[in-house]
Amino acid sequence: MPVQGYMYPNEVELAWSILIVLYPFLTGLVAGAFILASLERVFRVEAVKPTYRLALLTALAFLLVAPLPLQLHLGHPERSFEMYLTPHRSSAMAMFGFVYLWYLMAVLVLEIWLDYRRDIVRLSQSAKGIPRLIYRALTLGSTNISENALRIDERASYIITVIGIPSAFLLHGYVGFIFGSVKANPWWSSPTMPVVFLFSAMVSGIAAVLLLYMFTSRVRGQAVDMNCVDTIARYLFYAFLIDFGLEMLDLVHRIYEADESFRSLDFMVHTRLYLSQVVIQIYIGTLVPIGLLALTQLLRLAEKVRKRIYAVAGALTLVGIFAMRWNVVIGGQLFSKSFLGYTTYKVGFITREGLLTASVLTLLPFPILWALVKLLPPWAEHEFMPEAGAAPAQGGD
Amino acid sequence: MTIEPAQEGSGRVEDRADGDGAAMNRFKDAEHLFRVALVFAAGALAFVVVRAILVPKSFGEYGHYRGTAIAEIAAQxxxxxxxxxxxxxxxxxxxxxxxxxxxxxxxxxxxxxxxxxxxxxxxxxxxKLETAVLCVKCHSKNGAKPEGFPQVDAKEHSAGLACDTCHKPHSPVIGAGGKP
Structure with missing residues (x-):
């Protein structure tokens, strides 16, 4: 039954589709991956060092794709540029354009450039053909990788990461704010929304980098650094506990407050959202991975078992966080503001906002990441070590 | 990639004593940062120029829209x-x-x-109007409409007959009369 009870005419068809589900999911992976990277740089968690560069490149690959679902959702995507030209200060979405641009350019691109600069300079001298031209362009004409120059890079990179942490918080907290500030929708309107989005972003980003690191190590035939994955899993566990605690706090608050929307929303959670919210998000996507991660913290398990648990817990975490985005975006449109009716969302397949488009957009960051990894190898064995004295310090061009 | 606190060389006093040479070296070591700053500045400048070209002159004259749009609409x-x-x-x-x-x-x-x-x-x-299509635009049954508003499920109500078979559109209550 597509419509049950009473819906206002403009509520029957959902305005925001699966692509709008994808947007906070992809943005969350970016913010989470960056926050994981900052653990090493700012908080000096040396154990996660093997994933530092991979996390930055992952964040960049996903950030480049993050606005595409929004573009495809628009009837006139070419007009979205107007948001930059004549932004309306009362529009949360218009301001997000600047938050996005700030994060992309001033934080992520700059940090990656500074971190890779010595590699870029080295590769600009050793690479051949078109890659050489790319590396030469990336050096911006400066091949100075003297000890002092690299020390300046370290300092600048540290400052950018320190600025980057609140920026990453801003980026994803803002996505939560866009939903949380819709006062007409009781499913969204909550001051906890930015915080919940932020922690779920950290959870999904950490899980994604954990999986990518284990997967790439396997593909490259390299041993997984167990100290590194154990540490990441521990942070994933902590972040997940906070995230789940916040969501439960929000839930308990809603249940106790029981405002005029509560009966309608409660009915929706027990009927149309039961599978995606209770079964997939809470049981399979939250409690099971938290339980699995807790096992690795409490028991002394063999390396092989731990790796498998991390892989399963990481994958389930991503499923759970995607389900959370789905339940927020789609759930918020399934009930009538009259609180007397419910509609249905049916995902198209080969349509502009269908499942095929969503699948392609979900997979698109991976070829981008592959290209970035080819261009800027994040692996330790490629890393240029100045203390080895392999490259002479050069001044200027 | 370990983070080392940046060292201030042999100290500012000595640097000054070294004169312009030390300052020049320090500038050379940070030169790439000036280059990247220049790239960002060029990007910002390009944005300002593009914005100046693309945003219509009358934008913001009355509100957050193109001012001349009013005259254009009025001229239609x-x-x-x-x-x-x-x-x-x-x-x-x-x-x-x-x-x-x-x-x-x-x-x-x-x-x-x-x-x-x-x-x-x-x-x-x-x-010529087709009442079977026109009337249901307002009178099809919908729970969101006020209870007193006349609304019908057209299929059940008229079984395919045109509405003006029974209702005269200019005065639709049956028996109220009106132009056919």
């Missing part, structure tokens, strides 16, 4: 004639309509924009 030809024009030639319609349930419904709400017909009634003929 009028397509509605207004019910006074209709009633000049069709006085028998308001005589019935104003006594019925559709008294507040304007002629062109159902008949469409007819300024051209009002200007040249001999040549421009209004299209």
């Amino acid at each position: 030809p009028v397509v509605f004639a207004g019910h006074e024009s209709c009633e000049t030639c069709h006085p028998e319609v308001p005589a019935v309509k104003n006594k019925g349930k559709h008294a507040k419904v304007n002629c062109e709400a159902c008949h469409g924009a007819l300024a051209k017909h009002a200007e040249d009634p001999g040549t421009v003929e209004p299209a």
